[in-house]
Amino acid sequence: MAFQNSIIWLYFSSPKNFYPLAGKLIPVFAVLAVVLTVIGLYIGFFVAPTDYQQGDSYRIIFIHVPAAWMSMFIYIVMAMYAFVGLVWNIKMSEMMASAMAPTGAMFAFIALWTGALWGKPTWGAYWVWDARLTSELILLFLYIGFMSLESAIDDPRRAARASALIAVVGVVNVPIIYFSVKWWNTLHQGASVSPTMAPKMAAAMLNSMMIMVFAFWMYSIAVVLMRARNIILEREKQTTWVQELVTNKK
Amino acid sequence: MSDISEFFAMGGYAFYVWGSYGVTAVFMLIEVILVIRNKRTILQRLARMVRMNTQVDK
Numbered sequence: 254m255a256f257q258n259s260i261i262w263l264y265f266s267s268p269k270n271f272y273p274l275a276g277k278l279i280p281v282f283a284v285l286a287v288v289l290t291v292i293g294l295y296i297g298f299f300v301a302p303t304d305y306q307q308g309d310s311y312r313i314i315f316i317h318v319p320a321a322w323m324s325m326f327i328y329i330v331m332a333m334y335a336f337v338g339l340v341w342n343i344k345m346s347e348m349m350a351s352a353m354a355p356t357g358a359m360f361a362f363i364a365l366w367t368g369a370l371w372g373k374p375t376w377g378a379y380w381v382w383d384a385r386l387t388s389e390l391i392l393l394f395l396y397i398g399f400m401s402l403e404s405a406i407d408d409p410r411r412a413a414r415a416s417a418l419i420a421v422v423g424v425v426n427v428p429i430i431y432f433s434v435k436w437w438n439t440l441h442q443g444a445s446v447s448p449t450m451a452p453k454m455a456a457a458m459l460n461s462m463m464i465m466v467f468a469f470w471m472y473s474i475a476v477v478l479m480r481a482r483n484i485i486l487e488r489e490k491q492t493t494w495v496q497e498l499v500t501n502k503k
Numbered sequence: 504m505s506d507i508s509e510f511f512a513m514g515g516y517a518f519y520v521w522g523s524y525g526v527t528a529v530f531m532l533i534e535v536i537l538v539i540r541n542k543r544t545i546l547q548r549l550a551r552m553v554r555m556n557t558q559v560d561k
Binding site: 298303308309310312313316317320355356359362363366367370371373374472476479480482483486487490495496499500 | 510513514515516518519520522523524526527530531534535538539541542545546549550552553554
């Protein structure tokens, strides 16, 4: 069984086999993303009550937390793909890492943006140099560094190897973001949800937030697979299967 | 009618709430549109490349 599994992974580590598989999976994840977003926002705006302290401004949490989690999660997965590409020289792994970076960067930006718009009414400031905010900003810069280094080197294999180093080294920043609210005295509130404690919010609020986490997750998978397909076409353009695919499309 | 305007007022936090949701929605939509458009351009460029190569071969 383990042997069979490893055969399947080897099979889909070939861009030629990955391309059609991704094409079949994209609509599934896209539909899931849309359905979950509709349900999550419905609960978030029409079922979840107004907060007694923060009023309706707290409703930003339904996108702020999912975006922040995705920005960290995508970074870890991206670094793992980059590492596998670096060590075992697997091309598909490199391509997955570069397909993930723009989406991760976008979620890091959204986390900062929605955080700023939530910070103003609750703390009185759009931005403070607090450990949580600063380390999330560094995450955004790591994504940007990864992407710019990759695009600065012409040879795709060398570009992937150089940018993989940034990705792998930068992983240390993710636990710093996560634990920053514990390690330092920050303005940012502590974790609202954690594996060891009962959640500190109303059930409808928590449900909406978790559904939005899954919605953003499904969205990320769909859009990353779409981008991975583009990267495959670009990097495999000399192969017969891509040239046949391109001519048959016309 | 007042229900709707009350909803959009977000208890006085309209700017912050809709500013967050609006920018998030725009970014996520633009990302998808860019990836789809990018695919179309790549396919067109590669098809042109293949056509040129086959002409050279002949």
